[in-house]
Amino acid sequence: xxxxxxxxxxxxxxxxxxxxxxxxxxxxxxxxxxxxxxxxxxxxxxxxxxxxxxxxxxxxxxxxxxxxxxxxxxxxxxxxxxxxxxxxxxxxxxxxxxxxxxxxxxxxxxxxxxxxxxxxxxxxxxxxxxxxxxxxxxxxxxxxxxxxxxxxxxxxxxxxxxxxxxxxxxxxxxxxxxxxxxxxxxxxxxxxxxxxxxxxxxxxxxxxxxxxxxxxxxxxxxxxxxxxxxxxxxxxxxxxxxxxxxxxxxxxxxxxxxxxxxxxxxxxxxxxxxxxxxxxxxxxxxxxxxxxxxxxxxxxxxxxxxxxxxxxxxxxxxxxxxxxxxxxxxxxxxxxxxxxxxxxxxxxxxxxxxxxxxxxxxxxxxxxxxxxxxxxxxxxxxxxxxxxxxxxxxxxxxxxxxxxxxxxxxxxxxxxxxxxxxxxxxxxxxxxxxxxxxxxxxxxxxxxxxxxxxxxxxxxxxxxxxxxxxxxxxxxxxxxxxxxxxxxxxxxxxxxxxxxxxxxxxxxxxxxxxxxxxxxxxxx
Numbered sequence: 201x202x203x204x205x206x207x208x209x210x211x212x213x214x215x216x217x218x219x220x221x222x223x224x225x226x227x228x229x230x231x232x233x234x235x236x237x238x239x240x241x242x243x244x245x246x247x248x249x250x251x252x253x254x255x256x257x258x259x260x261x262x263x264x265x266x267x268x269x270x271x272x273x274x275x276x277x278x279x280x281x282x283x284x285x286x287x288x289x290x291x292x293x294x295x296x297x298x299x300x301x302x303x304x305x306x307x308x309x310x311x312x313x314x315x316x317x318x319x320x321x322x323x324x325x326x327x328x329x330x331x332x333x334x335x336x337x338x339x340x341x342x343x344x345x346x347x348x349x350x351x352x353x354x355x356x357x358x359x360x361x362x363x364x365x366x367x368x369x370x371x372x373x374x375x376x377x378x379x380x381x382x383x384x385x386x387x388x389x390x391x392x393x394x395x396x397x398x399x400x401x402x403x404x405x406x407x408x409x410x411x412x413x414x415x416x417x418x419x420x421x422x423x424x425x426x427x428x429x430x431x432x433x434x435x436x437x438x439x440x441x442x443x444x445x446x447x448x449x450x451x452x453x454x455x456x457x458x459x460x461x462x463x464x465x466x467x468x469x470x471x472x473x474x475x476x477x478x479x480x481x482x483x484x485x486x487x488x489x490x491x492x493x494x495x496x497x498x499x500x501x502x503x504x505x506x507x508x509x510x511x512x513x514x515x516x517x518x519x520x521x522x523x524x525x526x527x528x529x530x531x532x533x534x535x536x537x538x539x540x541x542x543x544x545x546x547x548x549x550x551x552x553x554x555x556x557x558x559x560x561x562x563x564x565x566x567x568x569x570x571x572x573x574x575x576x577x578x579x580x581x582x583x584x585x586x587x588x589x590x591x592x593x594x595x596x597x598x599x600x601x602x603x604x605x606x607x608x609x610x611x612x613x614x615x616x617x618x619x620x621x622x623x624x625x626x627x628x629x630x631x632x633x634x635x636x637x638x639x640x641x642x643x644x645x646x647x648x649x650x651x652x653x654x655x656x657x658x659x660x661x662x663x664x665x666x667x668x669x670x671x672x673x674x675x676x677x678x679x680x681x682x683x684x685x686x687x688x689x690x691x692x693x694x695x696x697x698x699x700x701x702x703x704x705x706x707x708x709x710x711x712x713x714x715x716x717x718x719x720x721x722x723x724x
Contacts, residue, residue: 221403228652232517233637235259238317242337249636250519250655250701252324253295259317260292260303273310284310297325408486411497415479421504439508440469441577444568444616444623458562458618465572472508472627473536473578481534489527490663491656498651499531509535509578511629513606515586515645518653520635521702525584527653528631532580537629539580540570545588550601554617562618567605567628580629587639599644606630606647655701661686661694664703668710683714 227245230236235258236245247255263270263284270284287306291299304318316337322330446467447459459466482500486493495516502511511531516524525541532539542552554565563569570579589598604610605625612626632648634640656664669683686694690713697709 224403228654231519232652235262238314238320241317241320242334252321256295256300256321257292259314260288264288264292270310273312277310279306279309297322297327300325408493411482411493412479414497415482415500439472439474441472441624441627442467442469443571443577443625443627444619445621447619447621455562455618455620458564461572462619465575470571470575470577473576475503475507475509476535478503484534485527485530487663488530488667489523490660491654492523492527495527495651495653496531498649503535508627509537509629510627511580511631513630513632513648515632515634515640515648515650516653517634517637517650519655519701521704522653522655523703524633524653525582526703528580528582528633531631532582532629537578537580538570538574538576539582540566541582541584542566543584544598545585547589547598550598552598553601553605554619556617564616564618565605565614565625567625568616568619568623571625571628577624578627578629580631583630583632585634586632586644587634587636599641602630603643603647606644656703656706661691661698661706664706665691665694665710668707669714672711672714686710686713 223245226240230240230246230248231250233249235248235255241247248258267285271281273279274281274284284306287299287303291303300318300322304315304322307315307318316334319330319333319337323334444462444466447462449456449459478500482496485496485500489496499511499514503509514528516528518524529539529541544552551563552566554568555562564572567579567581570581571577583602586599604614605628608626611628612624613622614625615622630648632644637645637650665686669685673679673683693713694706694709698706
């Protein structure tokens with residue numbers, strides 16, 4: 201946070217910060233699967249599971265679930281009987297702009313309290329007239345926003361329109377032009393946006409201070425335990441674990457090849473990865489994923505009670521491009537765990553847990569292969585896109601095969617099909633990622649801690665852009681010092697083109713700006 205921003209944040213009304221804190225928490229509930237109310241949408245809330253089509257379908261289903269109420273409204277307002285249900289069913293099935301307009305006209309004639317919601321849907325689909333009407337709704341009934349300050353109301357309006365407009369399927373330029381004209385005509389709108397972002401920055405600062413205090417307490421407890429053991433004169437051997445017991449020769453040709461590969465490792469203890477400086481690890485991770493500080497703190501909290509590294513099985517659920525997979529991999533890498541990312545998208549069998557020794561091409565489970573390559577008992581595996589495995593089951597199911605490794609007692613006695621012995625995989629850390637919980641079977645959800653991966657927002661642009669620039673410079677083999685941070689006019693361009701959410705999209709935008717710099721320099 202810049203000095204100017206910090207100064208602004210210091211003047212933010214604590215009551216406003218409290219309102220925004222609650223609003224952001226409510227948004228997490230909506231992303232997890234709650235239909236937002238009309239006031240929430242007007243105040244900038246995401247759609248149901250962050251999908252416009254699902255929001256429309258759930259809204260229609262809710263109205264159709266009470267046909268008697270629709271019939272009574274039709275009779276009272278002299279609307280053709282059954283026309284409302286017909287229009288809602290068409291809208292639910294097509295989610296088209298025409299269906300939105302038809303259903304909206306009928307709900308307006310019925311004087312249904314939620315009919316402006318259809319204008320919100322239309323505005324997000326690129327209808328400029330609907331965008332103007334949505335702006336009028338917010339200005340005419342500011343109580344919906346839950347904040348009394350007119351400047352903050354305007355700031356929320358700005359944020360709501362930008363998020364809605366740039367997330368739509370229509371070209372983003374028209375919405376950006378519309379907002380630019382509005383900003384030039386209404387200085388209060390710009391002031392409101394500044395005050396809103398200052399409040400969000402203050403909230404982030406408070407959460408950062410709270411989380412840093414928690415991490416400091418964890419580290420202090422660990423240091424105290426270490427000093428007590430040293431004072432007692434206790435000498436502890438480096439922690440290790442026998443993963444694969446001593447193996448006997450014989451068996452099929454496939455097993456012989458696998459046993460041969462383990463001849464120097466089987467029956468011997470392999471080192472466990474020790475816990476390092478948690479506070480420093482956290483600092484580096486939050487610097488790269490500032491929007492996921494809470495998620496990082498929860499996961500690093502697993503290391504508080506142990507001197508070796510093992511994370512609880514954790515499923516990260518979030519929008520595509522929010523950084524789930526890269527964060528899971530980085531969490532393992534920064535604490536010293538050898539890690540492998542294994543995509544489950546389209547996997548149609550259970551081979552990830554090893555193939556039988558009866559086959560000539562038998563191989564161990566994915567975690568055992570990683571342990572063999574790294575020579576460590578502690579490793580991390582990131583199971584990517586667990587909601588997208590194949591549906592065929594004639595050769596087993598990938599997710600069913602994974603279940604035993606998520607229970608520590610079963611993992612200690614995991615029988616590998618290729619080695620034909622029980623192995624101790626209790627030190628393996630498992631992470632999984634999914635865009636939504638739809639398609640993730642209940643047994644897997646029961647065995648994993650589910651954390652929502654937040655989507656980055658505008659107030660993270662400065663930190664994220666620096667990380668992207670550094671990464672691009674390394675990929676191109678250029679000293680990062682040759683790349684200047686984004687200037688204010690470049691940040692303004694990013695804000696116009698990036699509605700928040702996908703880090704992949706932000707990376708493309710920042711890379712395009714860097715390429716534009718090079719072209720300009722080449723012409724000079």
